[in-house]
Amino acid sequence: MTSDSSANAAGSSVLEAGGPSAVIAQGITKTYGEVTALDNVDFTVRPGTVHCLVGENGSGKSTLTKIIAGVEAQDSGTVSVEGRVLSSIDPRTAIQHGVRVIYQDLALFPNMSVAENVVFQGNRSVLIPVSNRKARKKASEALAALDLNIDPGTRLGDLSTAERQLVAIARTVSSDGKIILMDEPTASLTSREIDQLLETVDRLRQQGLSFVFISHKLREVTSVADDVTVLRDGQLISTGRAGEYSQERIAELMTGGLVENNRRETPAQEESEPVVEVRGLGLASSFHDIDFSMHRGRVLGLAGLVGSGRIEIGLSVAGLVRAERGTVRIHGESVENRRADNRLQYVPDDRLTEGLFLDWSIADNIVTNHLDGVVTPRGTVSPSKIGELADDWRSKLRVKTPDVSHPVSSLSGGNQQRVLLARALAPEPDVVILNNPTVGVDIGSRADIHDVVRNAADEGTAFLVISDEPAELLSICDDLVFIHEGRIIDRRSADSLSEETLIDIISEGGRS
Numbered sequence: 001m002t003s004d005s006s007a008n009a010a011g012s013s014v015l016e017a018g019g020p021s022a023v024i025a026q027g028i029t030k031t032y033g034e035v036t037a038l039d040n041v042d043f044t045v046r047p048g049t050v051h052c053l054v055g056e057n058g059s060g061k062s063t064l065t066k067i068i069a070g071v072e073a074q075d076s077g078t079v080s081v082e083g084r085v086l087s088s089i090d091p092r093t094a095i096q097h098g099v100r101v102i103y104q105d106l107a108l109f110p111n112m113s114v115a116e117n118v119v120f121q122g123n124r125s126v127l128i129p130v131s132n133r134k135a136r137k138k139a140s141e142a143l144a145a146l147d148l149n150i151d152p153g154t155r156l157g158d159l160s161t162a163e164r165q166l167v168a169i170a171r172t173v174s175s176d177g178k179i180i181l182m183d184e185p186t187a188s189l190t191s192r193e194i195d196q197l198l199e200t201v202d203r204l205r206q207q208g209l210s211f212v213f214i215s216h217k218l219r220e221v222t223s224v225a226d227d228v229t230v231l232r233d234g235q236l237i238s239t240g241r242a243g244e245y246s247q248e249r250i251a252e253l254m255t256g257g258l259v260e261n262n263r264r265e266t267p268a269q270e271e272s273e274p275v276v277e278v279r280g281l282g283l284a285s286s287f288h289d290i291d292f293s294m295h296r297g298r299v300l301g302l303a304g305l306v307g308s309g310r311i312e313i314g315l316s317v318a319g320l321v322r323a324e325r326g327t328v329r330i331h332g333e334s335v336e337n338r339r340a341d342n343r344l345q346y347v348p349d350d351r352l353t354e355g356l357f358l359d360w361s362i363a364d365n366i367v368t369n370h371l372d373g374v375v376t377p378r379g380t381v382s383p384s385k386i387g388e389l390a391d392d393w394r395s396k397l398r399v400k401t402p403d404v405s406h407p408v409s410s411l412s413g414g415n416q417q418r419v420l421l422a423r424a425l426a427p428e429p430d431v432v433i434l435n436n437p438t439v440g441v442d443i444g445s446r447a448d449i450h451d452v453v454r455n456a457a458d459e460g461t462a463f464l465v466i467s468d469e470p471a472e473l474l475s476i477c478d479d480l481v482f483i484h485e486g487r488i489i490d491r492r493s494a495d496s497l498s499e500e501t502l503i504d505i506i507s508e509g510g511r512s
């Protein structure tokens with residue numbers, strides 16, 4: 001393992017030179033059974049800075065933040081916050097020292113108001129009731145300090161994901177948080193929402209708060225970071241000032257090599273009958289008059305803004321949401337009769353609530369849609385066939401685990417996403433609908449997943465891909481249908497488009 005020149009034995013002196021540190025983690029090692037999640041890692045956060053933590057899936061980023069937050073205990077090494085070593089490892093001690101974590105699920109209460117969420121202090125041993133008036137006042141102050149235009153009386157569940165993120169930040173500020181750890185806060189935000197979040201982070205940094213910011217989106221890493229640390233396989237690879245890191249350099253350090261972002265060699269359009277025919281599809285205010293066909297071996301992308309109706313259309317094609325008007329036919333038969341059929345697969349983007357059985361093993365999750373492939377001639381399920389099939393998919397998708405019999409909950413987020421994809425592709429389906437297939441997946445592995453999709457298409461599967469990432473649509477799709485406010489506004493072949501044109505069509509909504 002080569003170490004980059006800006007990392008040094010202490011891994012931190014480059015950063016410490018400027019003054020006292022908000023966080024110093026020294027010599028952190030953490031193992032889970034035979035997996036070494038962190039191997040003698042040093043990590044320093046300077047006060048009033050944003051420190052981006054980057055690395056491939058399973059490289060140890062979340063584990064490091066959990067250790068700083070006192071949620072996980074390290075095997076060895078120390079964590080100091082503002083110059084004081086945390087003597088005991090528990091979340092309350094970290095909270096008392098001003099450390100706050102904003103997890104991906106945000107840990108907010110959807111049925112409570114914004115005000116109640118902002119003033120809720122999970123670190124108190126006894127919940128102290130706060131009067132409605134006081135709560136509103138305190139919440140209004142916290143929201144105003146962030147320059148956020150959110151009514152404190154709104155029910156939290158009625159806000160967008162981005163607004164909820166901002167409420168989670170307001171809560172940390174109102175509870176005197178000084179060091180905020182954010183694990184992939186922008187994973188499900190639109191680019192405008194990301195800008196708003198980054199502006200808020202910037203404002204708080206100027207007020208002296210410090211951030212640890214995990215993200216796979218390298219564009220935002222290079223725009224928001226003061227400092228960057230790259231982990232690979234639990235090892236510190238490089239740490240230093242953000243100015244030393246371009247996106248290409250970070251990608252290279254993360255993966256240990258160059259990442260190529262290829263486009264698909266588009267096969268000639270087949271004259272064959274379409275596998276899927278969508279005609280006149282409509283649903284209330286979500287989408288109208290949707291017509292398209294999907295063909296064997298071709299990848300069709302649905303491009304559009306968040307809220308344009310893309311996802312609802314995908315769910316209707318999968319037979320998971322019933323349209324009010326029009327038809328979806330798969331091999332000439334209504335999708336209503338196909339819902340329980342393994343030849344049709346839908347892969348959601350929310351692996352935690354819609355996707356995986358977290359307590360089940362990785363292997364059982366992978367084979368659950370393909371039981372035909374693991375039964376013996378006598379009709380019993382064969383554990384060795386399950387193991388073989390799961391191992392095959394583990395290596396195809398490079399799922400990072402020592403053993404497919406381990407629970408899926410032991411995998412890092414990006415590796416769970418791969419299991420979801422393996423489960424859909426294992427039965428070699430005719431039709432697959434992918435909703436943001438690489439959410440939370442690092443950039444090197446994104447290329448692997450794109451390869452797997454292209455290969456499955458080459459074998460004959462028809463794909464419908466919904467993605468927020470223009471580069472992803474261009475990388476895997478042959479054809480694109482553009483959706484704006486629930487209607488089709490354009491159709492193009494992917495090889496006729498640049499990323500800029502694609503973004504223009506999406507954002508201008510056909511006005512260009």
Ligand SMILES: Nc1ncnc2c1ncn2[C@@H]1O[C@H](COP(=O)(O)OP(=O)(O)OP(=O)(O)O)[C@@H](O)[C@H]1O
Nearest residue numbers: 032037057058059060061062063410411412413414
């Ligand atoms: N509770 C656990 N039990 C077993 N192994 C675990 C557990 N938590 C993490 N690991 C393993 O530790 C390694 C590091 O995981 P971690 O979640 O820190 O990665 P990450 O860099 O945050 O990945 P991602 O980008 O996918 O979120 C992985 O191999 C993961 O499978």
